[in-house]
Amino acid sequence: MKIERVDEQVNGSVKIFLxxxxxxxxxxxxxxxxxxxxxxxxxxxxxxDDEKEARKFYNAQISGKExxxxxxxxxxxxxxxxxxxxxxxxxxxxxxxxxxxxxxPRTEWYMKMISSLNLNKKSVMDxxxxxxxLSLSAASAGAKCVHAVEASPQMAKALAQTFRTNKVDGKVHxxxxxxxxxxxxxxxxxxxxxxxxxxxxxMLDSVILSRDKFLKPGGIMVPxxxxxxxxxxxxxxxxxxxxxxxxxxxxxxxxxxxxxxxxKLIGSPTCEALKPENLISDVxxxxxxxxxxxxxxxxAHLEKKIVFTVARDSSFHGICCFFDVGMWxxxxxxxxxxxxxxxxxxxxxxLGGEYQVRASEKVEATVEMRKSADNxxxxxxxxxxxx
Numbered sequence: 528m529k530i531e532r533v534d535e536q537v538n539g540s541v542k543i544f545l546x547x548x549x550x551x552x553x554x555x556x557x558x559x560x561x562x563x564x565x566x567x568x569x570x571x572x573x574x575x576d577d578e579k580e581a582r583k584f585y586n587a588q589i590s591g592k593e594x595x596x597x598x599x600x601x602x603x604x605x606x607x608x609x610x611x612x613x614x615x616x617x618x619x620x621x622x623x624x625x626x627x628x629x630x631x632p633r634t635e636w637y638m639k640m641i642s643s644l645n646l647n648k649k650s651v652m653d654x655x656x657x658x659x660x661l662s663l664s665a666a667s668a669g670a671k672c673v674h675a676v677e678a679s680p681q682m683a684k685a686l687a688q689t690f691r692t693n694k695v696d697g698k699v700h701x702x703x704x705x706x707x708x709x710x711x712x713x714x715x716x717x718x719x720x721x722x723x724x725x726x727x728x729x730m731l732d733s734v735i736l737s738r739d740k741f742l743k744p745g746g747i748m749v750p751x752x753x754x755x756x757x758x759x760x761x762x763x764x765x766x767x768x769x770x771x772x773x774x775x776x777x778x779x780x781x782x783x784x785x786x787x788x789x790x791k792l793i794g795s796p797t798c799e800a801l802k803p804e805n806l807i808s809d810v811x812x813x814x815x816x817x818x819x820x821x822x823x824x825x826x827a828h829l830e831k832k833i834v835f836t837v838a839r840d841s842s843f844h845g846i847c848c849f850f851d852v853g854m855w856x857x858x859x860x861x862x863x864x865x866x867x868x869x870x871x872x873x874x875x876x877x878l879g880g881e882y883q884v885r886a887s888e889k890v891e892a893t894v895e896m897r898k899s900a901d902n903x904x905x906x907x908x909x910x911x912x913x914x
Contacts, residue, residue: 624658630870636860646670654718659686666695673697704737717749724874725850729904750852754815759808760847789879796874801864808835830895837888845877
């Protein structure tokens, strides 16, 4: 393959995208070039036999700066290749889909909700179909036609074969739903769109667009509602591992590094599998969305002040965030520490210090989530304690 470099400036760093044309040299040449900080990646060739390897993401330090390197697409004529959003390319890793399918609470909840619907003679759209498990469930539940929308070219190709293998009456649309042209409306839209803290990746915007463009009046959304919850948490083991560790390292005081560790810890949410005993307060509802009516502008900025009541004397390290999604006809899919674990785990907003709280004490916090101006798939999250 011949590879052509396309640079994009993002947040002061550069992402390198690679367009690919078939050739006859091994893929380890690309890996070696990336690791050797070459700035001439587009001048070399790699083998078409190693397409899967070529598609992997590589991080490189080039000229002292951080770069992301990803192969975008493969075809006979490089001029025919369009740039694919790296967000969709990331879902070409089959291990990502294995992880999600192995999440039994997630997958079985969707299958149960879909099978509970009367889909006889109904058309269904699966937005972000991925491996196709929701599309297959809809077909098994009697849907007359399933439209599976998948923007990852590799996954769309595999999904079309999965449809043929399982004799599914439907069509795979290898495109973003934003670009989809469909001359009919559907009765049901299903999508597993949730990210960490519910809104990470902003896929809900695409689901809203598909609802407004393709769902019949009175049609069904699966799920049809979503809620975000917050609670105070005590995570002493995590705090010791990430922060207190620097107080004594093989007998040496490295506390000068503690402030760096704290800044890293509070700089962005961490994804942790918390236990019920980590929760030290009541659980407060932060936001609720009716997915049949919510609009994208309502997701751009969320802010709420909450007064938590501490349940017991404890150390206090931060706030955990989790979510539920549900329908009108059954129990919700919950990512709470009190529910069976899922691949989402919980999002933890650390405060950077270790504090002591007493039973029945009131703790006030304001949590703000705002879509990032630099990357609309991410949110900037701010936590302010006290009034």
